[in-house]
Amino acid sequence: MSVQEKIKFLKSLQAIRERSRKVYKKAEKNELKHFNLDLSKLQDAVITVISLIKRDYNDISEIPPHGRWRHFDVGGRSRVHVLMDQWKQNNITTQEITRRILDLFVVSVLLDAGAGNSWSYKEPDTGSSFNRSEGLAIASYDMFKAGLFSSQSSQPHQVDADRLININVDDVRKAFQVDDNNPLEGLEGRSKLLSRLGQALKNHPEFFEGKDGLPPRPGNLLDYLLSHSTTTTSQLAVTVKIDTLWSVVVDGLAEIWPPTRTSVNGVSLGDVWPCEVLKSAGSTADSTEHLVPFHKLSQWLTYSLIEPMIKISNITFEGVEHLTGLPEYRNADTERGLNFHNDNVFQKAVEVVPMFEVDDPVVIEWRAMTVVILDVIAEKVRKELELTKEQLNLAQIYCQGKLLHKIQLANLFEESKVFVDKPTIKPVDEVLKAFSALPENATKEQLFQFVNSNFGLEGQELIYSPISPFPSNPSFLDDISSPILLNFAKMIHMIWNDLSREFDENSLPCKECESTFIRVEKKFIIPGGRFRELYYQDSYYIIEGLLVSELFEVAKNFIENFLDLVERYGFVPNGSRIYYLNRSQTPLLIQMVKIYYKATNDTSFLERAFPTLLKEYDYWRVKSTVTLTHSQSNKRYNLNHYTVKNSLPRPEEYLEDYIVVEQNSNNFNETQKKQLYADISTAAESGWDFSSRWARNPYIPSPSPLENNREMLRTLNTRNIIPVDLNSILYMNEITLSEFADVLGNKYIKQVMKSKANQRREAIMLFMWDEKMNLFMDFNLTSGTRSEIFTLASYFPFWAESFTESLSTNELLGSFSHIKSLLEKYPGSPPTTLIRTGLQWDFPNAWPPLEYAIIKGLINLHTKQNQPISDSEFMKLAFDVSQRFVSSAYCTWKLSGVIFEKFNALDTNLPGGAGEYTVQTGFGWTNGVLLWIFSLFGDKLQNPTCTH
Numbered sequence: 001m002s003v004q005e006k007i008k009f010l011k012s013l014q015a016i017r018e019r020s021r022k023v024y025k026k027a028e029k030n031e032l033k034h035f036n037l038d039l040s041k042l043q044d045a046v047i048t049v050i051s052l053i054k055r056d057y058n059d060i061s062e063i064p065p066h067g068r069w070r071h072f073d074v075g076g077r078s079r080v081h082v083l084m085d086q087w088k089q090n091n092i093t094t095q096e097i098t099r100r101i102l103d104l105f106v107v108s109v110l111l112d113a114g115a116g117n118s119w120s121y122k123e124p125d126t127g128s129s130f131n132r133s134e135g136l137a138i139a140s141y142d143m144f145k146a147g148l149f150s151s152q153s154s155q156p157h158q159v160d161a162d163r164l165i166n167i168n169v170d171d172v173r174k175a176f177q178v179d180d181n182n183p184l185e186g187l188e189g190r191s192k193l194l195s196r197l198g199q200a201l202k203n204h205p206e207f208f209e210g211k212d213g214l215p216p217r218p219g220n221l222l223d224y225l226l227s228h229s230t231t232t233t234s235q236l237a238v239t240v241k242i243d244t245l246w247s248v249v250v251d252g253l254a255e256i257w258p259p260t261r262t263s264v265n266g267v268s269l270g271d272v273w274p275c276e277v278l279k280s281a282g283s284t285a286d287s288t289e290h291l292v293p294f295h296k297l298s299q300w301l302t303y304s305l306i307e308p309m310i311k312i313s314n315i316t317f318e319g320v321e322h323l324t325g326l327p328e329y330r331n332a333d334t335e336r337g338l339n340f341h342n343d344n345v346f347q348k349a350v351e352v353v354p355m356f357e358v359d360d361p362v363v364i365e366w367r368a369m370t371v372v373i374l375d376v377i378a379e380k381v382r383k384e385l386e387l388t389k390e391q392l393n394l395a396q397i398y399c400q401g402k403l404l405h406k407i408q409l410a411n412l413f414e415e416s417k418v419f420v421d422k423p424t425i426k427p428v429d430e431v432l433k434a435f436s437a438l439p440e441n442a443t444k445e446q447l448f449q450f451v452n453s454n455f456g457l458e459g460q461e462l463i464y465s466p467i468s469p470f471p472s473n474p475s476f477l478d479d480i481s482s483p484i485l486l487n488f489a490k491m492i493h494m495i496w497n498d499l500s501r502e503f504d505e506n507s508l509p510c511k512e513c514e515s516t517f518i519r520v521e522k523k524f525i526i527p528g529g530r531f532r533e534l535y536y537q538d539s540y541y542i543i544e545g546l547l548v549s550e551l552f553e554v555a556k557n558f559i560e561n562f563l564d565l566v567e568r569y570g571f572v573p574n575g576s577r578i579y580y581l582n583r584s585q586t587p588l589l590i591q592m593v594k595i596y597y598k599a600t601n602d603t604s605f606l607e608r609a610f611p612t613l614l615k616e617y618d619y620w621r622v623k624s625t626v627t628l629t630h631s632q633s634n635k636r637y638n639l640n641h642y643t644v645k646n647s648l649p650r651p652e653e654y655l656e657d658y659i660v661v662e663q664n665s666n667n668f669n670e671t672q673k674k675q676l677y678a679d680i681s682t683a684a685e686s687g688w689d690f691s692s693r694w695a696r697n698p699y700i701p702s703p704s705p706l707e708n709n710r711e712m713l714r715t716l717n718t719r720n721i722i723p724v725d726l727n728s729i730l731y732m733n734e735i736t737l738s739e740f741a742d743v744l745g746n747k748y749i750k751q752v753m754k755s756k757a758n759q760r761r762e763a764i765m766l767f768m769w770d771e772k773m774n775l776f777m778d779f780n781l782t783s784g785t786r787s788e789i790f791t792l793a794s795y796f797p798f799w800a801e802s803f804t805e806s807l808s809t810n811e812l813l814g815s816f817s818h819i820k821s822l823l824e825k826y827p828g829s830p831p832t833t834l835i836r837t838g839l840q841w842d843f844p845n846a847w848p849p850l851e852y853a854i855i856k857g858l859i860n861l862h863t864k865q866n867q868p869i870s871d872s873e874f875m876k877l878a879f880d881v882s883q884r885f886v887s888s889a890y891c892t893w894k895l896s897g898v899i900f901e902k903f904n905a906l907d908t909n910l911p912g913g914a915g916e917y918t919v920q921t922g923f924g925w926t927n928g929v930l931l932w933i934f935s936l937f938g939d940k941l942q943n944p945t946c947t948h
């Protein structure tokens with residue numbers, strides 16, 4: 001290669017990746033001077049990125065491009081659009097608008113060097129102050145708007161060479177509001193840079209020349225690109241090669257940069273640095289093989305220029321993928337599990353960052369590794385997010401789009417879930433073709449016919465899977481003294497067989513036939529009825545029962561399925577159907593492993609599960625953390641809320657959601673509709689779908705006691721509630737992870753989790769304990785106060801333990817006095833709330849998991865108090881709640897022959913009701929909680945007393 005060719009290569013985009021990869025190759029062989037490569041946390045980084053994407057965007061295509069534009073939008077003002085609208089009104093052509101925006105972006109990017117900590121800019125139009133990059137952006141925007149970069153009084157909105165050359169330090173000082181109290185780092189440097197830009201524009205007429213004798217402008221690069229020989233124009237688009245733009249940036253603006261230390265043959269190369277480990281044995285003084293180019297600022301500028309050309313002039317850029325992630329070492333986030341490390345360097349970096357000069361060999365290796373690691377992460381993220389064509393087709397049928405919309409609005413079946421649980425009986429492509437052949441205004445009959453000829457039976461892809469061996473006489477039965485209850489308990493124990501399922505490969509008539517079921521490898525237990533797949537929160541209570549039934553292997557396989565889901569998706573979906581993939585549910589996986597481990601002492605299972613549990617923990621941390629500042633101490637605390645990104649009806653309740661959101665007299669605008677869809681799905685994520693607990697107005701009456709209360713649903717505010725049960729469970733998860741880490745000898749995680757638990761405990765006490773009510777309450781972000789509605793969620797902190805130390809016995813008894821009164825007032829189990837709304841997680845419904853939480857909390861208090869069983873008020877109450885629950889389950893079963901999912905507090909003979917679907921039978925969590933109660937109180941439980 002000639003010297004000229006070497007220089008050309010080192011200035012090229014292609015060289016950045018190529019050389020950085022060479023450094024990475026050395027790292028893979030552990031041959032770097034300053035770092036070791038450790039990829040053990042790579043997957044964590046990938047999951048963190050995916051969680052952030054899912055948290056902030058509905059779709060990957062919504063992620064805005066990297067570039068300067070975002071800085072101009074700070075404070076929610078679209079400043080670029082303000083200018084463009086003004087120009088459009090004055091009939092300025094699209095090309096000229098693009099030139100002007102390019103002018104602005106070029107100067108603004110160049111002025112964006114570190115401003116220091118003391119400087120800020122007060123925007124005259126809004127009175128808001130901004131610092132750092134945003135402040136510099138707004139200051140340069142105002143300069144541009146005021147015509148300070150233009151030499152033409154007739155056209156102030158431009159940047160031209162004649163004016164730039166004459167800009168002096170006072171111009172910049174004034175425009176940037178700099179004075180002794182508001183010092184800006186590098187003030188003089190900035191004004192010189194602008195002058196050098198003016199000179200560069202003049203030196204390169206090939207890129208920037210103005211027409212008709214007008215001075216050169218940065219924006220004229222648009223004309224250069226459009227007329228370049230490599231640019232192609234079709235009817236649809238103008239396509240510019242990225243290398244063409246790159247040469248404008250790198251060659252056209254070369255002289256604006258101060259000469260760098262790295263030069264070849266007297267040519268200064270810019271952001272290019274020597275890296276010792278790339279030197280070969282035979283290297284000579286003029287070798288260039290060890291030079292690593294980064295060109296960070298040029299890439300930042302290029303990213304920034306592409307965006308307006310795409311958006312305003314509809315230009316397509318070919319080869320954008322050759323640009324890299326920006327090689328700054330701060331892009332390698334050490335806390336999230338950076339993949340290469342050197343403890344000494346990190347110590348140095350954390351304590352004294354400025355000790356590293358930009359040419360420090362540590363920084364050069366670090367930046368090169370950053371370029372490649374970002375690529376590695378990006379590829380993995382893309383793979384995990386990328387939907388195959390088949391998946392996209394499947395989503396079109398079952399998750400969103402015209403087909404789903406038409407079928408669900410036609411109301412063909414008794415409820416929306418039936419359709420989305422029907423597998424196709426033809427290849428998915430054919431189903432879509434058959435649908436497009438239907439007339440636009442297809443009748444209900446035609447749609448029904450279409451479904452019948454293309455889809456099978458709901459749940460057809462799953463089969464019964466009997467459990468073998470099945471213990472016929474688990475030991476808990478020995479302790480049950482009431483003969484009636486003994487028979488009842490035996491019957492419940494046997495139901496596990498009826499609820500056991502697996503995926504059947506051969507259930508569908510063709511290889512390309514598909515269903516919404518997310519395949520899991522092992523057997524699983526379903527709740528029952530319409531819930532024919534795995535459900536996240538239900539499974540915890542089911543596992544409690546399986547363990548009592550001594551079905552340890554079944555419990556283990558069941559948990560393995562959940563671990564696999566976390567491996568695959570980074571989280572546990574609400575249920576194992578693709579339409580549940582946009583949300584999770586109450587995070588009880590860590591507790592499932594805890595009770596399994598407690599029952600079996602299976603340490604090797606714990607070892608296998610532990611990293612996956614950390615991943616799941618991290619999913620919640622990243623996705624749903626909210627930081628609250630305590631008004632008195634000004635201290636900041638992290639708590640969590642449920643939150644789902646969604647702007648469409650839930651496929652399994654499509655018609656219901658559609659009616660709530662679209663068919664009402666509220667005249668919701670598009671944004672309000674989207675918000676409501678998100679709050680609806682968020683309520684489903686909470687497991688309390690639906691409840692007055694999440695409503696802005698919890699007292700809207702239902703049209704009839706059994707009807708879904710749509711008016712109340714229209715006031716959902718779910719994402720703004722910090723739920724006390726969720727935070728109690730996360731607290732338990734932190735404690736449990738710390739205990740697991742202890743068992744596995746991981747001191748670091750043991751400590752980290754302990755301290756996270758401590759801070760959450762403090763936050764729950766501060767924000768949720770209500771002295772007046774003597775209860776832990778949800779915290780409402782909208783009002784900034786605790787919720788005032790009584791719900792059984794208040795008892796989860798007692799399940800989570802450890803709050804006892806902060807509360808007096810009187811306070812604890814005060815909390816549970818509410819439960820005592822409910823038992824006195826109603827014949828059945830304590831109801832979910834005291835408001836009758838027509839929603840299923842409200843009065844008078846009594847749900848098994850909530851009764852479990854009360855009993856568990858009381859037993860914990862009893863154990864902590866260390867009293868003999870007969871003396872404990874808490875234990876007595878735990879027994880009473882247990883007896884009530886057993887009575888309701890028994891009495892309803894006696895009358896109907898089935899086990900229900902929820903019960904009626906007003907009548908032990910009645911199941912629960914209301915809500916958007918009819919009460920279901922089976923039922924997983926009822927059986928689980930019943931068996932668990934039998935194992936605790938079998939010898940004391942009395943024959944049930946039924947209401948009539």
Ligand SMILES: OC[C@H]1O[C@H](O[C@H]2O[C@H](CO)[C@@H](O)[C@H](O)[C@H]2O)[C@H](O)[C@@H](O)[C@@H]1O
Binds near residue numbers: 417574652687688690
């Ligand atoms: O189809 C409506 C909703 O059904 C599920 O929620 C209800 O059943 C679950 C399974 O027993 C239970 O975990 C949840 O607490 C119930 O409210 C489902 O989880 C929802 O996502 C779904 O939209």
